[in-house]
Amino acid sequence: MSDYDSPRNARRRGGGPRRGAYGRPQKPALKLQTTTLWYYPSQQYSDQPMGLPGYEGRTPAWVIWNLLERYTREGDLVMDPFCGGGTTIDVARDMKRRGIGYDLRPVREDIFKADARKLPLEDEKADFVFMDPPYSTHIEYSEDPNCIGKLSAFDDDYFEAMEGAFAEADRVLRDRRYFALYVSDSFEKKKGFVPIGARLAEMLRGRFKIVDHISVVRGNRKLEKPAFHKAAAEGNFFLRGFQHLLIFKKETAQGGPKDGRGR
Numbered sequence: 001m002s003d004y005d006s007p008r009n010a011r012r013r014g015g016g017p018r019r020g021a022y023g024r025p026q027k028p029a030l031k032l033q034t035t036t037l038w039y040y041p042s043q044q045y046s047d048q049p050m051g052l053p054g055y056e057g058r059t060p061a062w063v064i065w066n067l068l069e070r071y072t073r074e075g076d077l078v079m080d081p082f083c084g085g086g087t088t089i090d091v092a093r094d095m096k097r098r099g100i101g102y103d104l105r106p107v108r109e110d111i112f113k114a115d116a117r118k119l120p121l122e123d124e125k126a127d128f129v130f131m132d133p134p135y136s137t138h139i140e141y142s143e144d145p146n147c148i149g150k151l152s153a154f155d156d157d158y159f160e161a162m163e164g165a166f167a168e169a170d171r172v173l174r175d176r177r178y179f180a181l182y183v184s185d186s187f188e189k190k191k192g193f194v195p196i197g198a199r200l201a202e203m204l205r206g207r208f209k210i211v212d213h214i215s216v217v218r219g220n221r222k223l224e225k226p227a228f229h230k231a232a233a234e235g236n237f238f239l240r241g242f243q244h245l246l247i248f249k250k251e252t253a254q255g256g257p258k259d260g261r262g263r
């Protein structure tokens with residue numbers, strides 16, 4: 001029997017994770033995702049939590065596991081400049097990689113305080129860069145005026161700030177290694193839609209070679225609430241059902257995007 005628990009099967013069972021003995025939630029075995037539509041019915045892939053439990057806006061641990069499994073080796077240095085509750089560095093260490101994380105407001109001692117646009121890391125030190133940056137103003141991460149979560153994606157300031165973070169990621173990443181960005185689009189009733197994923201992908205294509213574009217099914221609790229679906233149908237808008245996962249490779253040697261011939 002396949003361990004894969006499709007969204008349809010989960011719905012038939014009434015949603016939520018599979019239940020095992022004594023009704024305890026059971027996580028399906030973690031397997032490498034092999035299509036461009038990624039789904040796993042739990043934030044965590046093991047009973048040992050990765051990242052600070054309850055940290056708002058945290059990244060699903062299994063997404064990072066899949067990336068590190070494909071694009072890194074044991075001992076590699078994995079860097080996250082928007083490290084939040086530390087999911088990336090915990091998964092990296094769980095997989096015998098070295099993890100280094102920065103955040104404007106570190107919540108753990110093993111995360112260093114820094115702005116993603118000015119990192120205290122030497123050039124070409126990281127073997128993999130992962131980032132899950134703020135993409136709208138709905139979460140108040142900190143009071144710090146440099147928090148990118150204070151910038152609306154309806155304004156160019158947000159994209160300028162992200163360009164600064166991409167430039168730093170490019171600087172610290174080794175040649176021929178990979179970078180992944182996890183981000184959502186934004187929709188606001190009166191303002192409309194901003195295709196954040198598409199805009200950031202185009203910006204990144206100026207720096208890196210694009211490898212692939214994955215849609216990750218969102219496990220957002222809001223999506224289980226009938227009232228939200230009713231409002232979306234009546235208001236003729238869509239609830240955000242997936243996150244973009246954009247994967248790039250740094251190629252500075254001849255033929256890469258930087259010499260203008262790789263695109």
Ligand SMILES: C[S@@+](CC[C@H](N)C(=O)[O-])C[C@H]1O[C@@H](n2cnc3c(N)ncnc32)[C@H](O)[C@@H]1O
Nearest residue numbers: 057058059082084085087104115116141147148
């Ligand atoms: C979506 S959360 C990251 C969640 C994280 N991946 C996790 O699993 O916990 C975005 C993070 O970006 C941080 N942040 C916002 N602006 C920043 C900046 N200019 N430099 C560094 N971190 C920033 C916020 O403090 C927040 O922790």
